[in-house]
Amino acid sequence: AQSVSQHNHHVILSEAASLELGCNYSYGGTVNLFWYVQYPGQHLQLLLKYFSGDPLVKGIKGFEAEFIKSKFSFNLRKPSVQWSDTAEYFCAVLFSGGYNKLIFGAGTRLAVHP
């Protein structure tokens, strides 16, 4: 079955620390990959996406992600987090043959302390 795994459910960091959130998916075919963020009380917003080309993708707010096909991974990174990055982060995958439905990971709650 097609699935998406996010390894860390809760992450606590201090400001200026580096961030890496793991995301793995189960399927070996063609995929489109997304990271969404949900700030407290707000709706999901797209951070970045990968469809093809350079596997290192730059997103908004200083986030980036690297697609490693051999590891079925799409980890999210930020070199230096800020208090305003406190949010829940969701990895999502669009699998080939699945119409246009996104398969989401369970999410990672990030808390950044000043």
Add this chain to the structure above:
Amino acid sequence: NAGVMQNPRHLVRRRGQEARLRCSPMKGHSHVYWYRQLPEEGLKFMVYLQKENIIDESGMPKERFSAEFPKEGPSILRIQQVVRGDSAAYFCASSPGTRGNEQFFGPGTRLTVL
């Protein structure tokens, strides 16, 4: 350009009542998706609709749940005879086209069943 609109934002129903959730896609978007987020879980795909057509309803429970996207007006997700297990956040997303297009999410409707 207004984003995806959902109403109501909060809905309280007693067991056995009906819940109707509405979603107005972004202007120019003809594809609508419904997702459900249970507490402490990621978003789960429910149904994908285009105007007047259900394209993929593989994530919809077989009973009590239905969705429509009429030619005019918002998309409606209808839950009949609600039970406590239906309590969740229901998110609607829209996109301008098919595979690979970014899905823009609404703020969600939080359904509480008493």
